[in-house]
Amino acid sequence: MSQKEFVKPVDLENPYRLFNLGGTVFLEVKEGDDIDVMPASWACPADYTKMSVVVDSTHYSRKILNKAEYFLLTVPGYGIRKELLYLGSVSKNGNPNKIQDSGLKFFNIEGCDFPLPEGCAAWALIKRIPEAHMEKSYDMFVGEIVKAWADSRVFSDNHWHLEKGPEELRSLHYVAGGHFYEIGKSVEVTL
Ligand SMILES: Cc1cc2nc3c(=O)[nH]c(=O)nc-3n(C[C@H](O)[C@H](O)[C@H](O)COP(=O)(O)O)c2cc1C
Structure with missing residues (x-):
């Protein structure tokens, strides 16, 4: 049977959900002693060393981010899924x-x-690149990763091996509400 048999249209109320399969991140911002953390699923590499993240203008994190020189993005693990949902x-x-x-x-x-x-698989310190138009019009912030750390049980020699580490460190992939996927098996493809 052809795949075509199974293909149905998707309504355009929440089409982003089709692509909301990337790993959820934490955005951490800080101004003096004032620290905030929120999960973000609208975060994405922008090239080899840059990241983008979309942060709604009503969020407390955004007030700090608007003035921030640096922010932190991390990859929270399955073990802190409850904390993540609370923070979000x-x-x-x-x-x-x-x-x-x-x-x-x-x-x-x-x-x-x-x-x-604690409970993340990776952490990156990011220097914000102020882009007034993108920030104001699209709530999108970009920055350059200037330092990064990873838990060596799941990332070493520049490669993920999440399947070999503790389940607690597996990345979470957010859809909506309380619905997530935990990352699955590793697959090697060769030509
Ligand atoms: C898994 C998850 C992913 C989220 N992704 C985003 C996102 O990408 N951008 C955004 O603006 N809000 C996102 N949110 C909502 C914020 O995390 C949430 O509103 C948070 O409470 C804001 O906190 P703050 O006001 O203390 O900054 C997400 C929420 C959850 C649960």
Whole structure:
């Protein structure tokens, strides 16, 4: 049977969901002691060393991001899925204790002013490249990765091997509501 038999139109109310299969990230912003973390699924490599992330203008994180020189993007793991959903459901606009209440833990690493959230598979310090038009019109922020770290149980020699590490570090792929996919098996393709 041809695949054509199974193909049905998709309504255009939420067509982004078709492409919302990339790994969900955490955006962490910081101004003095004021730290906020929110999950973002609209985050994407923009080239070999740059990242883009879309952050709605109403978010508390956005207020800090608007003025930030640096921000952090991380790859949260399956083990902190509850913390992730909390951080993406509660705004620091309404709850100044959002971070403590989320249960997310942090550790510090030499050479980085941002505390790194525990339970992530990778962390990248990003220098914002101010792009006023994109930020204002599309809520899109871009930046250059200036430092990066990864958990060597799942990433080493510039390669992911998530299937060999603990399940807690597997990336989460967000669709909508509380619906996620955990990354699946590794596949090698050769020609
Ligand atoms: C899994 C997940 C992914 C999300 N992705 C985005 C995103 O890419 N961009 C965005 O603006 N909001 C996104 N959100 C919503 C924000 O994370 C959410 O509104 C958050 O509470 C904002 O927090 P803040 O106001 O403290 O910054 C997402 C929420 C979830 C649960």
